[in-house]
Amino acid sequence: MGSYLTAFLVGGAICLVAQLLFDLTPLTPAHVLVIFVVAGGVLGGLGLYDPLIKFAGAGATLPISSFGNALVKGAMAEAARSGPIGILTGTFELTSSGITASIIFGFFFALLFNPKG
């Protein structure tokens, strides 16, 4: 599931590609992130993202492209189990922890802290 070296190189390379798009195209960071999510989802649908995770571990699971991959894989896996309705019930299956954690931490940090600067 990836070594420290492959995690560093692949994670760094994905960020480097994004930085190239930030600096050399008129795309906003929001557009670039959306492109990465969609690209991750398409690669996941083609079965090409899992080999990258095997190779790079956290270098492939932490970048936002992994979010697209996980949404697609959740939908496809649940559709294979329970038919087309699985596309709706399975989409958030694998990403639930990340989204739920973000909401919980967002709420409680807003409760405990005030914005700086």
Next chain:
Amino acid sequence: MKDLLKDPAAYQALANEKKPKPRLAKNLTMAFLVGGGICTLGQLIQNIYIKFFNFPPERAGDPTTTTVIFISGLLTALGVFDKIARHAGAGTAVPVTGFANSIVSAALEFKREGFVLGVGSKMFILAGSVIVFGVVTAFVVGLISALL
């Protein structure tokens, strides 16, 4: 100087030369090093969950992501995240650190509009587009794969 006024091509060349260059090499280096560094740290966290908390390797991504989200959220709340992100560019924006930062910073920023209309409504003001396009992609790809 007169030549420059008469010759648009020469003027353009001079203007391009004087224009502040985006510090591309520095930005790319920082994005690569910080992004790679975050993923290496993530790999360490993941290995800790596998080794000491007995998570099966294929499920260890969940607690890892959650931990990175917590750290990013805390650094955002403490005002430290922005200082790193200013230099790291895509290095902090592309990993899940950027997703967490966008949610926690929006939650903090809109706290002044109240917990229901501010924090509750506007937490996803930045992260929303990533979720919407991710879900639409999952729907389309899932549908195609179900039909094939």
